[in-house]
Amino acid sequence: MKTGKYTTAILGLIMAGVSFTSCVRNDYYNTEPGHNHNTGYQNEFYDDFSSDRYNWSYGSPQDSAYANVQNGQLQFVNYALAGLQTAVVSTGANFNGDFSVSAKIKSDHRMGIIFGASNSDYGYSFTLDDSGSFLLYKEGSPSLLGSAIINWTSSSAITMGAWNILKVEQSGNYWTGTINGIQVFQVAAQPISGSQCGFILLPNTVGYADDLDVKW
Template sequence: MRQTKHNFLIIVTIILVSGISSCTVNNDYYNTNPNNAGTGYQYLFNEDFNSDTRGWAFDDPIDSAYALVSNGMYKMVDYSFTGGYHIAAVSTGANVNRNFLVQSRIKSNNAMALIFGASPNSYGYSFFIDDTGYFAVYKEGTSPQTLITWTKANAIKVGWNDVEVEQIADYWNFYINGTKVWQTPARSLGGSQMGFMVLPNTTGFADYLTLKW
């Protein structure tokens, strides 16, 4: 099952050869001096999805995919089995060359990812979790590179899961519901856009998106 999902992701990305599909880009927006005593973080980007002021929504009827902000949540849908490549990401204004922490709360009926380090010219990296208790990490692109293949994590719950990626001292640390599930040396990031991605045949939801640096 894990191999099937991995192969399917490759098929989906190869179909797209003309850039990041449905990627939203907005002006930088962040607050200085957040209440993060002891963490060392000085800036905060926060998206609570109470309204769509950053342009998260998209509609791709040809590929049976769309996304919208509603009822305080972000809903991302891809009904296609062999369709295109849909990443929704917004500019955060973060300095990703220093320590940072990106957090969200997500759920799906298949597989959904937190996207970090994207730009108009880069797909960034994906931290996927699925509805059967597995996670994976990829460098996204037309030929995605596997950083960690689909791996079982007891920390994954049915329904909502808190996911975090923290860059500390040249390492990336991945957390699910407060449990550290993986660590790897940090890679160079193409930009400071953060967002979400779902695999085809997935309906996914995000409750919020927060970035501290």
């Protein structure tokens, strides 16, 4: 496990220059040849959190944050009043073509999925909040601030106070985002340099995740 701390800006989220702690798990992946979700893609990374085989669990007392796998799901907690938390693993995915990233999440404030991250690039996030809005965000890098691709937008596709399934798919030159199977955005495909995927948690949030599925 590798950990680090850096600062970024989240437009429309919180003040610029917040602390952003990233926990990157082991550099291996599982294509699960017997897993039957892999339709139309050559490879797949899938985690149903039945065990902590990818080492998601960590604790950061100084940041009032932790993650652990229990009861078949990932529990992800950020009690801090400022500072983002991410938990990502290396999936081995090649994002230089069509791909799909999806997961089921639930939180009491603001939580999302992260995809396309690396040690030198924070990737992209697709985040929901407790008011029924979503955000698509380029997270930046150690030397570049992040920026919104789609700022906070209200959507009736979000099920308040319950599980929501987020998915981002690239087909050709476009990204399509869905919430619970309902399309909420389509944008031009963005460059991706990393294969790490996982979850982002904003301050003062308790969240849960399940069924992380990455196909390429």
